[in-house]
Amino acid sequence: MERRHAIDQTRNSITAASLSALSRRQRADLSGRTDGVIGVLFAGKWCGPCEEFVQLLRRCYAQVRDSGEQFEVVFVSADKDREDFEHLSADMPWWRIDFDDFPSLNKMRCLFKIQDIPCLSLVDMASGQTIISNACDLVREHPDGRGFPWRPRSYEQLMVDGLLDKDGQLCDYSRIQGAFKALYFAANWCPPCKAFTPELREMAGRICSRGLKFEVILVSSDRTAESFEQHRGAAPWLAVPYAQAGRRRELAERFGVQGIPSLLVLDQHDRLVCRNARAHVAEDPLAQC
Template identity: 30%
Template sequence: MGEELSRNGVHHKSNQDPERGSGSGLCSLLGSKDGDFLLSPTADLVKISDLQGKFIGIYFSANWYPPCRKFTKTLSNAYEQLKKCNVDPGFEVVFVSSDEDLDSFDEYRSSMPWLSIPFSATTTKRALNLRFDVESIPCLIILQPNYDDEQDSRIENGVDVIERYGAKAHPFTKERLEELTEEDKEKRANQTLKEMLTTPERDFLVSHSIPEKVSVASLMGETIGLYFSAQWCSPGEKFTPKLASIYHKIKQESTVDGNNDSFEVIFVSSDKDESSFDSHFYTMPWLALPFSDPTIKNLIKYFDVESIPSLVILSPDGKTVTKQGRNLINLYQEKAYPFTQVRIRSLEMKNDKEAENFPKLRYHSRHDHELTLVSEGKGGGPFICCDCDEQGFGWAYQCIDCGYEVHPKCVRDVEHDSVVES
């Protein structure tokens, strides 16, 4: 008999692993049977004891995974900045590789300014993954100086912390993070259109009709959609015309209601050059920040825009209503306006009511397996519709076998007596 199962089904295994380095604290955590050392960027050996007294970021990552390579750049910036400022206590990073072969490990490691666990120390790497419950990469665990197994107050969402605050997160204590969260909250509670969209040199947005410049101040009191997109982004190609037609409908309806011009969209462009910006913007009926304006980068960071197209909705007083504008447009079209919680809740309730009459099982003409009706609470969640390629959440038809998922409105029913193998 090997491992024993306890009554609650948890595996119990001896903590004593003869292949791992002995000693306490960092050495037992990071050492291997070959000794208590790590690799420097130039592949020299560095003693683990040299790390005493520093904050240690244990960085789980892999060369083959683009989000990892992207985060490596962000972490490098913060790391170099902290080095330059000579912070005390210092910050060191230790890379724990999930690369499949030595070549990709070496290539990745040489792009990093910090230390690495040797590629051959597989037992140590596995133990670290288990020790810190690493479920996905990139993952950054930040240990306090003079790490001690007994009094372990580590920061587990290091990736999030560095992406959000960069070098400002130092010293990486719970108190510092609370302070930053507080600052952030205060900033967001006081955010204004002027602060977000203007610079000392520019207080207007551009339009391709007359007048060519529209002052930011004139938009106060309107619901605003910040539309993050770029011509090179193919989902944007589909979403832009859709948003344009809904934009016109919302404008039309608010004219009927008598409060003209209460909705405006502002294009925040990630286009690579001015000519693609021009031709792209020309397809849009709304305003834009000028091409390569410095506020664009700030807005992308401020709203955590991870993928485009993305639509952030601001209320008439300039506060953030939702970052899910694109989703809400896909789900509810012009009815989503003005995107407030009250509005969305009432649409959701209406949807739930309608879904009561939906068939629980259906076949869709583009998929061979049977699809099951799911909702957010019952096996569903945010998804990308396999039929129209747009995001969705709430009700969906899902293939339990292979995860194929479509909007209820996208299902085209087919007769399905027997499964046809293709």
């Protein structure tokens, strides 16, 4: 029942908003739309990267629609005045929520939990479920729309390409089947990560010394290959290769990781058993539980 309510709320929030088609200058209602994908675009003229992203999205939008995909976009403005709103949306070939429709604008921002812009959330209109909470990086990587709508792969599919071992060699994920796994989302440039990594290394050592099968998998947010290698040198765990940025991003998306450092634990059957394991490390540094 709760899932059904969430689906209905997502769809109704999009379709109940006051929309205007810039290309036709007329009111429209998407309440009858039950197929295809709707992208909810959050952006503002005052945000430098937003204008550049809007141009990329225009290209992607045209390519996807030309390929026969059912794709609509709804613009949710973060502008403070109508002049900026009109400037940014003037050439948009898609829908927009009216600048004066404050209830709908605020509801959309809250529903999608927007923290940064630009943000493009992709919603499956058949189910009302969010496909991707923020597809901006995917649009930047694939402005031609290749792979749209970029539906997330399962955890099992994401592990097919293997992991780097402590020697930098690619190993098969089956090597750690039957073990508990801790997915560690972190970066060498992040001060809180640098402080937490030694704590995690010590705890992992204590757990393994008791004969338990326990593996840490680094999912890095490092910005350079050099930084990534320095990170692995400080804690030579298994790691998702630096070159596989899309895969690292998909893992963060799949588990809803919003910030770093973040640590979550999977059991021997790859089921999520602890989403905020970082707090448990702080509360139980001797791994007594």
